[in-house]
Amino acid sequence: MSKRKGLLLDQQGTISAAVQRLGFTDWDFLTLDNLDAARKALSGRPPLVGLVVFDSARSWPARQLESLISRHQIEWIAILERSLMQDGDLAPLVARSFHDFHTLPLDRERLRMTLGHAHGKAVISRAAAEFPQHPGRFGMTGSSDRMQALFRQIERISTVDAPVLIGGESGSGKELVARAIHSHSDRKNGPFIAMNCGAIPPNLIQSELFGHERGAFSGAHQRKIGNIEAANDGVLFLDEIGDLPLDLQANFLRFLQEHTIVRVGSTERVRVNVRILAATHVDLHRAVGEGRFREDLFYRLNVVHLKVPALRERSDDITLLADTIFNDNIHQKAPQVRGFSSEALRAMQEYPWPGNVRELINRIQHAMIMSENRLITSADLGLPQAQQEPDTPTLDEARASVEKEIIVSNLRKYRNNVSEVARQLGVSRVTLYRMIDRLNIVL
Ligand SMILES: Nc1ncnc2c1ncn2[C@@H]1O[C@H](COP(=O)(O)OP(=O)(O)OP(=O)(O)O)[C@@H](O)[C@H]1O
Ligand SMILES: [Mg+2]
Numbered sequence: 001m002s003k004r005k006g007l008l009l010d011q012q013g014t015i016s017a018a019v020q021r022l023g024f025t026d027w028d029f030l031t032l033d034n035l036d037a038a039r040k041a042l043s044g045r046p047p048l049v050g051l052v053v054f055d056s057a058r059s060w061p062a063r064q065l066e067s068l069i070s071r072h073q074i075e076w077i078a079i080l081e082r083s084l085m086q087d088g089d090l091a092p093l094v095a096r097s098f099h100d101f102h103t104l105p106l107d108r109e110r111l112r113m114t115l116g117h118a119h120g121k122a123v124i125s126r127a128a129a130e131f132p133q134h135p136g137r138f139g140m141t142g143s144s145d146r147m148q149a150l151f152r153q154i155e156r157i158s159t160v161d162a163p164v165l166i167g168g169e170s171g172s173g174k175e176l177v178a179r180a181i182h183s184h185s186d187r188k189n190g191p192f193i194a195m196n197c198g199a200i201p202p203n204l205i206q207s208e209l210f211g212h213e214r215g216a217f218s219g220a221h222q223r224k225i226g227n228i229e230a231a232n233d234g235v236l237f238l239d240e241i242g243d244l245p246l247d248l249q250a251n252f253l254r255f256l257q258e259h260t261i262v263r264v265g266s267t268e269r270v271r272v273n274v275r276i277l278a279a280t281h282v283d284l285h286r287a288v289g290e291g292r293f294r295e296d297l298f299y300r301l302n303v304v305h306l307k308v309p310a311l312r313e314r315s316d317d318i319t320l321l322a323d324t325i326f327n328d329n330i331h332q333k334a335p336q337v338r339g340f341s342s343e344a345l346r347a348m349q350e351y352p353w354p355g356n357v358r359e360l361i362n363r364i365q366h367a368m369i370m371s372e373n374r375l376i377t378s379a380d381l382g383l384p385q386a387q388q389e390p391d392t393p394t395l396d397e398a399r400a401s402v403e404k405e406i407i408v409s410n411l412r413k414y415r416n417n418v419s420e421v422a423r424q425l426g427v428s429r430v431t432l433y434r435m436i437d438r439l440n441i442v443l
Helices: 014-022 035-042 062-070 082-086 090-097 108-130 145-158 174-183 202-210 246-258 284-289 295-301 311-328 342-350 356-370 395-413 418-425 429-438
Strands: 004-009 027-032 049-054 075-080 100-103 164-167 192-196 235-239 260-262 269-271 275-280 304-307
Touching: 004 014, 004 035, 004 108, 014 027, 014 049, 014 108, 027 035, 035 062, 049 062, 049 108, 062 090, 075 082, 075 090, 075 108, 082 090, 082 100, 100 108, 145 174, 145 304, 145 311, 164 174, 174 192, 174 235, 174 275, 202 246, 246 260, 246 295, 284 295, 311 342, 311 356, 395 418, 395 429, 418 429
Parallel strands: 004 027, 004 049, 049 075, 075 100, 164 275, 164 304, 192 235, 235 275
Antiparallel strands: 260 269
């Protein structure tokens, strides 16, 4: 059987010698006396378990040690004199960053068990980490029914060249969907130009879209190619299309009908081949009803309509997204943070997420940096505390319910003959009567 590998950080080497004497035949320990060597040793395929010997409370530089040991999926065990656990700095460090600790003198049996537990736990966490992290498609995370339906729609839409109107709340992933359509369509080698109509001052939108000739207006020192022309042979993504001023909507409609543009200050018509993907977080149909959006343009853009579901409508995906975001930001976290508490995961399920995935990303990034806990809590995320979990029965309750079931079914079988049932169940009549009483069984 191949030996389990462990790392032993021991400056004096005394514990290492003592561990060797314990003769753990199934373990092979690499002993190192400094953190630089440890860092190098961990850069390959690191062991699953590490032991750190503390000769004194300050024997290792705390920050460097913590940053080293938080970086790898290794379960760490501290070895120290019991008195050191009174130290105000060391005890919290051990509690935060270590799987367990072992006090001196070494107790062979206890150390063997601690090593075994740590190894088992490390095997599980490493297997979990190697599990595919990004269930989903097109660079989007999600496995809920809603997202799978969206993936199927994106797939179908990518193969046609029609305009698409993408609806969905703020931060739900509309731009990501537009990029997915582009990168899976025949236009994938052409440009993807994104433009937010809501973020550009109305007097500049025309030249942003159509471009201008030199001298077209004061400040137009050079000819400028507009976004429509820049997106030639590719995709123009118009975010917040509802913010396009009414007069420009007419110009834009003309471009959609004729596939030509005229730069501001020019008379020349330029032919362009651009697919339009537009997004809106407002109800564009209502904007049409209220006279803020041209009906003819609406129908032109809305040939295909996609709706990105709000995060609260796909709460099945929240844990998956949270883990993905956690792993994407693993290098920017407080060293002791290891993941989410189950309470935090429940709080995330219960919260309505008005800012959708973007809000989820922001809250998790903040919590990963600021949390002082090993497992992020709802408070770290700035969310209301989760409701209590439905009570799981205690062992006593579970045992009582099984006992009751067995006694009742036997009483039924032997027509309430207590002596017979007692014999069948291997207890005395007195005991059986006591149980019938305690379990509130009606004879
Ligand atoms: N399913 C997803 N998987 C992974 N990341 C996602 C997913 N959906 C959205 N995101 C991320 O969330 C953020 C917001 O997404 P995006 O910008 O596409 O939203 P939006 O709907 O365009 O927002 P807005 O309405 O504010 O323009 C981005 O960082 C994006 O990468
Ligand atoms: Mg957007």
